[in-house]
Amino acid sequence: MSLEILTPGLATTVQDRGRFGYYRFGIPQGGAMDQYSAALANRLVGNTADDAVLECTYMGPSIKTDADTVVAVTGAPIDVKVNGEVVEQYSRITLSAGDELSFGVLKGGSKFFIAVAGGIDVPEALGSRSTYPIGKIGGFEGRGVQAGDVLPVGAGAGSNLPQLDTVPEELRPEFSREMRVRVMMGLYDHKLTEEGIKNFTEEEWTLTPVADRMGLRFDGPGAPWKDEEQPFGAGQDPSNITDAGYAVGSIQIPGGKQPIVLHCDAVSGGGYAQAGTVISADMDLFGRMAPGTKVRFVPVTMEEALAARAERQALLARVWS
Amino acid sequence: MTLPEKARYSWGGDEFLLVEIAPDMSLEANFVANSIATGLEAQALDGIVDICPANASLLVRFNPDVLDHGVLKSTVEQLEADVRQATVQELQTRVIEVPVWYNDPYTTETGERFRKGYHQQPEGTDLDYAAAVNGLANAEEFIQRHHETPWLVSMVGFVAGLPFLFQLTPRERQLEVPKYLSPRTDTPPLTIGIGGCFTAHYSVRGAGGYQMLGITPTPIYDPTQSLPDFEDFMVLFRTGDIVKYRPVDEAEYREIEAEVAAGTYKYKQAPVTFTLAEALEDPDGYNSTLLEALNVA
Numbered sequence: 001m002s003l004e005i006l007t008p009g010l011a012t013t014v015q016d017r018g019r020f021g022y023y024r025f026g027i028p029q030g031g032a033m034d035q036y037s038a039a040l041a042n043r044l045v046g047n048t049a050d051d052a053v054l055e056c057t058y059m060g061p062s063i064k065t066d067a068d069t070v071v072a073v074t075g076a077p078i079d080v081k082v083n084g085e086v087v088e089q090y091s092r093i094t095l096s097a098g099d100e101l102s103f104g105v106l107k108g109g110s111k112f113f114i115a116v117a118g119g120i121d122v123p124e125a126l127g128s129r130s131t132y133p134i135g136k137i138g139g140f141e142g143r144g145v146q147a148g149d150v151l152p153v154g155a156g157a158g159s160n161l162p163q164l165d166t167v168p169e170e171l172r173p174e175f176s177r178e179m180r181v182r183v184m185m186g187l188y189d190h191k192l193t194e195e196g197i198k199n200f201t202e203e204e205w206t207l208t209p210v211a212d213r214m215g216l217r218f219d220g221p222g223a224p225w226k227d228e229e230q231p232f233g234a235g236q237d238p239s240n241i242t243d244a245g246y247a248v249g250s251i252q253i254p255g256g257k258q259p260i261v262l263h264c265d266a267v268s269g270g271g272y273a274q275a276g277t278v279i280s281a282d283m284d285l286f287g288r289m290a291p292g293t294k295v296r297f298v299p300v301t302m303e304e305a306l307a308a309r310a311e312r313q314a315l316l317a318r319v320w321s
Numbered sequence: 322m323t324l325p326e327k328a329r330y331s332w333g334g335d336e337f338l339l340v341e342i343a344p345d346m347s348l349e350a351n352f353v354a355n356s357i358a359t360g361l362e363a364q365a366l367d368g369i370v371d372i373c374p375a376n377a378s379l380l381v382r383f384n385p386d387v388l389d390h391g392v393l394k395s396t397v398e399q400l401e402a403d404v405r406q407a408t409v410q411e412l413q414t415r416v417i418e419v420p421v422w423y424n425d426p427y428t429t430e431t432g433e434r435f436r437k438g439y440h441q442q443p444e445g446t447d448l449d450y451a452a453a454v455n456g457l458a459n460a461e462e463f464i465q466r467h468h469e470t471p472w473l474v475s476m477v478g479f480v481a482g483l484p485f486l487f488q489l490t491p492r493e494r495q496l497e498v499p500k501y502l503s504p505r506t507d508t509p510p511l512t513i514g515i516g517g518c519f520t521a522h523y524s525v526r527g528a529g530g531y532q533m534l535g536i537t538p539t540p541i542y543d544p545t546q547s548l549p550d551f552e553d554f555m556v557l558f559r560t561g562d563i564v565k566y567r568p569v570d571e572a573e574y575r576e577i578e579a580e581v582a583a584g585t586y587k588y589k590q591a592p593v594t595f596t597l598a599e600a601l602e603d604p605d606g607y608n609s610t611l612l613e614a615l616n617v618a
Contacts, residue, residue, distance in 0.1 A: 023382060024373040025556040026478040026524075125544075134525055135481035137544045137555075186331040187339055232492070233346025233376065233518045235500065242346045243476060243485055243519065245373040245380030247333025269375055269478035271517070277334030305335040306385060313386075 001067035003116060005149040006100065009061035011212075014120045014139040014151070016052040018264065019128035026268045029248060030130030030138065033111050033213060033264060034287030036316065037075035040167050041115035043319050044072035044092045046157030051119025052129040054145070056112050060103025061145065063114070065095050069156065074167070075112035076175060076288065079104025091166040108175040110211075111287045117156030132265065164319075171319065173284070177293055181282050182300045182308060187250060188241060188273035196223040196256060200275050201299050205259060209291040213265035216286055217258050218295060224256040225273060235271055243271040249278035251297070259297075261286060281308035324349055328401055330394060333380070336370075338390070340379040340397055346518060350377035351475045351487060352597050355412065355560055356404040357397060366396065374560045375476045376485060376519070410597040416471065416563040416614050417590040419522075422574040423464045423535035424448055427509045432533055435505040447532040451498045451515060466496055467534060468566040471608055472520055473595075474558050480527065482542035482556035486520040486564055489611075490604055504530035511537045513566070522558075538569075538577040539586060547584050557588075563595065565612055591618035 005012075015038065018031025032038035038053050054061070060078065065071075071093050073080045080089050081102045087093050095101065101114070122129050122140055131139025140149050189197065205218035225238035233242045239254050246252070246262055252272040253259045261278060263286055278286075279300060289295070300308070329341040340357065343350040358374035361381065368388025373380040383393050404410075429446060436443035442450045448460035457463050472486035479485075488495045500516040505528060508514070512523040514531030521531050524542040541558060543551040550557060569577070580586040591614040600607045 020370050023371040026481050184334050231345030235517050242377045244375045244378045247337035249334050267479045279334050
């Protein structure tokens with residue numbers, strides 16, 4: 001079976017858990033920006049965690065199915081419609097051949113996810129179906145979806161669907177306008193001034209509209225770097241380093257002004273010093289933020305980061321149980 | 322030059338380990354980073370997700386559920402000690418020839434669109450500026466200095482397959498050029514640029530802050546894997562590759578462009594052993610030796 005894209009929405013791409021092992025060649029991990037929400041959608045339609053979903057941004061697509069199937073929409077709160085009638089988000093939706101899925105106005109957050117039984121079955125590129133538009137690989141022909149695209153869908157679970165047909169409130173993610181993000185300080189934070197560290201970890205930062213799958217830029221009081229003699233090869237600005245690999249989730253502060261959190265489609269390296277790194281358990285939060293969201297970066301230790309990671313895995317295990 | 326006695330280790334969250342050999346760029350630091358990466362790769366530890374050698378550092382991605390972070394750190398520390406104690410530091414690699422149309426109309430036209438507010442010296446071209454800041458007479462002299470020595474791929478990354486290259490010549494003779502004051506929003510694909518002490522090949526069209534020197538007709542990223550050099554993988558360069566730029570004129574650029582379009586183009590390349598001590602001791606003599614390999618290829 002297949003799904004036909006009638007209108008594409010603002011930025012709709014095929015994503016899965018990501019593409020790992022090619023970062024050394026500058027090819028990013030990709031994958032759904034909010035992995036937890038994508039997992040919920042897959043679970044509702046009887047998919048595995050590895051199946052590909054559609055990641056939508058602000059404005060949803062409209063889609064027609066050519067066969068009877070089930071779908072689910074999770075992530076940012078939005079009105080979901082079937083043939084114009086509003087249906088439940090975070091619930092399994094039954095579609096008949098010819099039905100049209102469309103969306104109303106987003107009520108918070110930025111990214112929402114559509115899973116279909118069997119998953120979006122585009123060919124894998126380097127072990128993943130995630131779209132990497134700059135490199136023209138993955139997804140539908142290496143790009144975001146466009147009107148008229150017909151997306152292949154894999155074989156679903158049929159009638160063998162999980163009991164969970166709606167996500168209970170306590171398992172749904174929050175889309176708050178204020179978030180605490182846990183970070184591990186390090187990398188090049190020794191180059192920050194005392195004021196820089198204090199501002200970064202104690203002040204509030206506001207997400208700007210300059211935010212996408214590559215990175216998210218925050219406004220705030222600035223976090224200055226020490227004005228020292230720069231090492232050979234690094235570049236003249238105190239925020240420059242000899243070009244190095246960038247950890248996914250690392251936070252660079254070019255010119256000491258606006259922190260940029262690198263996300264799943266980020267460049268794999270470059271010449272800006274980073275103050276620290278978002279812990280793996282909190283990376284999904286950036287797929288839930290809308291511009292204007294107030295963020296505090298809270299330093300934690302490796303032990304705390306690993307405990308948070310285990311907690312997140314336990315939550316995911318509940319979803320898949 | 323002397324490296325810090327021990328690398329600086331720092332965690333990039335719970336999935337990344339940064340190993341900074343030195344804050345400044347040098348052939349020695351790059352060699353240590355690359356050798357640790359090769360050694361770690363050979364150990365094939367469960368839980369290593371990616372090993373990314375960079376210019377003077379190394380970034381390792383790991384899965385902390387499979388590989389204890391303490392074990393990873395002590396493994397890399399041991400490798401670092403081994404690499405530093407090795408008596409012969411050598412790298413099995415290849416030298417590869419890249420044709421460049423220097424001072425071409427494509428990058429010139431793009432440069433003209435990004436002068437005021439972007440460039441240090443809005444009058445003149447990127448090449449004029451690059452020559453001036455290096456105390457050279459003109460663009461021709463800069464071009465000569467750019468292609469007369471080989472360059473070492475010291476890092477691959479930023480976007481798909483983009484190489485950073487370090488000039489194989491003593492520091493006092495290395496070309497060094499500031500990046501644009503504010504990055505361009507456009508760069509032609511396959512532009513050859515220079516920023517700081519690094520040359521870069523823009524693998525895809527997009528933003529960029531390096532001064533533009535010319536353009537090559539030969540792809541370095543081929544997601545369709547249609548050219549023979551990309552049969553095994555879509556990315557051409559590996560860290561440790563040695564590049565010799567060969568200036569070409571428009572006629573030859575067009576010829577090679579046609580070969581690429583026909584799917585028949587093959588890079589001229591030859592295997593070489595790169596020995597760090599020899600490269601540092603007699604840079605000019607050693608460079609000639611490296612480049613001889615290409616002549617017999």
